[in-house]
Amino acid sequence: MESQSVLLRVNGPVVFASNMGMAGLGEQVDVGDEKLTGEIIALENDVATIQVYEDTIGLKPGEPVSACGEPLSVWLGPGILRSIYDGIQRPLQKLYEYSGTFLERGLSTPGIDLEKRWPFTPVKQAGSAIVDLSVLGEVPETELITHRVMVPRGITGSLTWIAEAGEYTVTDVIAKVATADGEREISMLHKWPIRKPRPIAKRLAPRIPVITGQRVIDFLFPAARGGACAIPGGFGTGKTVTQHQLAKWSDVDMIVYIGCGERGNEMTQVLEEFPVLKDPRSGKPIMERTALIANTSNMPVTAREASIYTGITMAEYYRDMGYHVAIMADSTSRWAEALREISGRLEQMPAEEGYPAYLASRIGEVYERAGRSEIVDSDGSKREGSVTIIGAVSPPGGDFSEPVVTHTKRFVRTFWGLDRDLASARHFPSIHWNTSYSEYDVSAWYAEHVDLPWAELRERAKALLKEDEQLQNIVKLIGADALPDKQRITIESARLVKEAFLQQAAFSEVDSYCPLEKQLAMIDIILTFHSLALQASADGQPVHKIVSSPLVEEIHRMKEAIPAAEMERFVDLKRRIEAELKG
Amino acid sequence: MSSESGRIYRDLQRAAGPIIVVERVTDVAFGELVEVLCGDGTIRRGTVLDVSTERAVIQVFEGAEGLSLRNTAVKFLGKALELAVSPALLGRVLSGAGRPLDGMPLPFEGETRSIYGSAINPVDRDYPMDVIETGMSVIDTMNTLVRGQKLPIFSGNGLPHNELAAQIARQARIRGTDENFAVVFAAMGVKHDDATYFREELERTGALANATMFLNLASDPPEERLVTPRCALTLAEELAFKHDYHVLVILTDMTNYCEALREMTSARGEVPSRKGYPGYLYSDLAEIYERCGRIKTSKGSITQLPILTMPNDDITHPIPDLTGYITEGQIVLDRELHQKGVYPPINPLPSLSRIMKDAIGGERTREDHPNVTNQLYSSYASVGNIRSLAAIVGAEELTDSDQRHLRFGDAFEAKFVGQGRDERRTIEQSLTRAWEMLGLLPHDALHRVTPEQIEQYYEASSGVDEEE
16 A cells, blocks of 8 residues: 655654554554665554664654555565574675675565575375465475475465476465465465464474483473473573573474574674584584574664564474474563663553563563474374474563563473572573472473483482572581581582582583483482482491592592493493492 | 755754754754754754654753753754764874864864764674783683673772773783784763873873773763763774774773763653663663674774773662673672772672683683683682681681682682782783682692693692792
């Protein structure tokens, strides 16, 4: 629709335009002579309130505004993986080719390369029945991910024609479907509005853990495929490093990494590291399964607000193809602050800490887009996919009682609370065992997939840490020496759990990724030491001798000293502990 | 933006604090620069903060004090606030808005750039890896500064942050190189004494010829503070990315900058968030701090050393808090260490350098560097607990290991953190000193270093300090 709309007022990233009666709420608009991208966020008496996704310096009242006729959307098709986008899916590499080092505004370029030719192989034949999201063919998008070309939602009928195997651009017609409303042509490209969740056909319970190779997570507080997790922590407590570790090592098919209002240098680190780092399972570069969204803190605040939705929509698209996708959002606090900033410009009545009253519902909407789903194709084949959302939260002053953390807690079921004291002592990951929790029940999966009894070991380790916590209060007052023997052994064993097990160096070559069986062998050794040491001390062995044994030193160093390929050395170590403490 | 200049409007509608409102304007752009022609013939400058078809809200850098509604004219200049920047500005002293204060005219040469800059495309950034040796043990060993990093100093009133910043500016060098080096100094609302101190320090060491100072003093208008760091960084970007300089930008005091921002937003009647600061304080600070780093297409770099005084020494106050979330670490000065007479009074525990991990160790500094850093952190963190225990039960009641930790803690503060104001230690000297400190501890308390490192360095140093 072409309307004679003009700018009425410019107030930072929020502008007002006249004569917008025909435009819809949420519609995308081009603002000003430079056609800056914007979105309508309120309408009143033909005047639209628009948030502009670029710097508005230089805009003048009177400049033209035109509505695009569709809501703000992302482009979906092959080419998303290995890309790096800004918050509204503009490819930063392309922008760099246009404008150089510094980002200029008003550049509009599609999120998917329209020229590139992709090798397409059909998997259905003419005459096949077509339902929602039927897979028509496959495109090898990267070395790790085969892009399944799907029929867009809402199209059912039968396939009248499908392209032969060959190279096509994303806009070429590759299939025709006869529907009740006539024939529809289908290409590899389609668009989806970022704020509208892609529906889940059939929701499955989140019962399968995401294995991350991080001991404190996999062993104590596991995340589930299709789950929602939060990592809150003050600055310097290691949120970003933890997010990077999860992005590198999680056993999912694909990662969408959203740098939402964070540091430019950190995004550069991801850009330099991911193409080089190898995925431990496939041996291929991690970048082959990653899409990046980099909206750094000095890029427009409105695009920061949109970046989370852009990322989730891409993840849902790959979920529908049948992939397990994890989203890292660093940091949701910056996103919430973007909401606050825009709401302030709109002069809305603030609720807590200046945040708008709708903060909680927005946070809920985002995390509720996580889920595990099953899709049935027209030939009866099933495919399962999931979207796991892992959001970092940056509470002011590290205070977990502030609005973004408290509201986030209502919508996530895994909570990894980072602790400043642990971080100061360089205990990383600084996920604190007392404040963190995971409500996902993944014990059945563990019982089926690992030899050692995960659930039982976990209960014993947690009980030991709990007992230690109480004893530490006494130690603070009278010192560890004054405790009875039994309690000194408990303290020493808990120290082993904390330092030799939970502490894990992200930058160590051996220990950065710890496979499940090594994790369980390690904790088994520590807990064995604990129970045997208690027994030995009851039998009269002096405590100082038990805790200063060279074996304790060896337990301290086992995470670095024993690589996962030499699991038999754990058996040996355990045997020697038994021999010494029983003998 | 149109190039026509000189659209003049008379009559203000409103003047309050730094804000004036002009009505019935046309063709005015958001962010446009204006000249305010006062009744007494003086000229002030300002920018458009909000513009609609009826009126423009303007922030005046020098404040609206003394302006009358009827006897003032506003001239819209058709461009945003710009600054002509070039290496010819090195050696000059300018006002907070880039006007000469040293009696000489501005150079004719130079690129005219908007002081607001634009974001660096992350694709073109180069990850900072070159260690800057500051000659100070606690920084070089535990919070290593890297070229292209933004590392603020969190301080308090009465602490020697100016001495520290001056010493870093004086001693900083890249290991093994000697390249074009420049200092851009931006003072926002600082005391005359502090400005003089920096000027004299730069003169004394001959660094003034390669430095540019932007001075907005405590008595200068607060609105001008909002453009001071942006002017300084516009020059820094030109020097670093066009002329291959390695630029160290010292911004002091960011607290004054934030106060000025709060003053201006409250004058506009905006909805405040924490402690009255605007909701966009994070984005606003990020626009400053992110103008820093290295790019692939230039050899130069910008390293930022912002200084801020924490109100009431409170690190959770919004200014240090938001700063810490944007910058790549922080150096925290500690009042207790200062009272003990330790200089520099840097408390390593809350201090952090986020990007040192890729820049140290191996061939870059020394193989044992990362582990020594972790060991010092871990050991010094336990000293705190043992000290509070000793305060209750008395030091005599402690175990041998605890007593050795206490001795380590005292020596660490006095001999490792503490050093002379003109003392420059190489990284090797600092690491050797670190092992001397660790030598005070029993060797089974050292879990962060490898047995080989213990053998190589610990055995050599243990016992050395016992005699002293």
